[in-house]
Amino acid sequence: MVFSSLGHFGLHLDGISMPFAITIYIISTAVALYSVPYMKHRIFEQEAVEHVEGETEPKENERTNQRFGLYFGLYSLYAAGMVGTVLATNLIELYFFFEFMLVPSYFLIAEFGYGARGRISLMYLLWTHIGALLMLLAFLAIGSTSGNFVFLGSGAMIGVNLGGLLPWVLFALVVGLFVKLAAFGLHVWLPYAHAEAPTPISALLSPAMIGIGAYILIRMFTLLLPNAYLEIGLGLAVWGVVTMFYGGIMALAQDDIKRLFAYSSISQMGYIIFGLSTATQLGVAGSVFQFVSHGTAKSVLFMVAGLIIVQAGGLRSIKGMGGLASKLPITAVCATIGFLGLLGFPETNGFQSEWLIFGGGLQLGSQVGVVGNWWLLLSILAVISTVITASYALWTMKRVFFGQLPEALSTIKEGSAYMLGPIIFLAAITVLLGVVPGLVDNPLFATIHSLLNSLR
16 A cells, blocks of 8 residues: 655654653753763873874864864754654654664764774664664554554544554564663663763763653554554563563673663663553553653763763773762762662652552552463562662662772862763752652653553
8 A cells, every 4th residue: 555645744742752852851951061071081082092193282172172063063963863753743753863863873982982982883873773674664564554654643643453564563663662772682782882982972872862762662552553552561571571680680790880880771671661561551651750760860870980980080990999989979979869769769760660660560460360460470570670770779889989999099089060060960850850750740641541541
């Protein structure tokens, strides 16, 4: 069947897209300020390595300014792509923005990353682009069947009968978007990309970008494929729980602080997948809230890692740290808030998101029968996985900020206001949304109720 119309293009803000868009906007703004001193350090570091003997100082300064301009130009495009993705109303428009955020992020890693940045950025590009192409195939199948690509607003599709194409479309959507979510088995690119990316990009890539896959799945499942949503939910839940445990266990084994946070992000995406899989108001709301809570807490932690890297001359090994709370008290307090947010401690936004996610699973677990028993078991395992999160969070806090201060770090000091300000700001939001969760919950529940009301 040929396409009768691509439909109109537009931007749509509601109770689901709003938490994603505002979180991306806030984190992008905070990280942009943080990038000023960090990228000055990184670019000067690259200039020292790549310095050509005989260059005059003015020429070096001019090249440095050009590199700054390149970084912030790519950064702005990257942030715009993320915001556009969560506000798009048309499948083609959504795909455009989805790919639009991939290209600048590739160049940010390739140009400003560490180590084998050329090879790692290419791995990142290939993995995420293949996932995007699978998503595009699903979109084309949906559009060719319905003759329309609009999924939000006037003239939008409501449920699509794909017939024999349904299993293939589900495969393409789930696998394609689970690559972006770094679900277990499709996560290979993430630890490498985080380790080699400049830390401000890690602070944006992990807390903001990878969770966008969950937003798209919520839209596709609730609006276009509601019946299939219920049928595959249990399988998605298993995948989510495995991702929680795998990411958490791997985080425990890391010595590089950025790789530890990368595997932590994989584990946190497992929570989002699990909540999404329940197709309940509690679970789906918890997944969206988890995007927000993980976003603020993990941004804090990545920026703390970057501050230590800058102030300690590139140190990333946790074994080489210790006792930093005595020298970096403000950083230590903010890091503590970030870690408590990850493990879901009361009065942080992580607690609000996790109890919603677990509540959605236990709601299904209360059903009588084999399926109910499976949901109960998976929910219990999901709760147990928080023990692993608490283990790597508290253990890392102990090794980095407490104990004996190494002699090599005796002169370390707090970062500039440009570095500390965004960290303090996001740490404060982490607490604020734990104390006043209604700022996210109220519009979120109203929208999700209307989307899920007819599923069961």
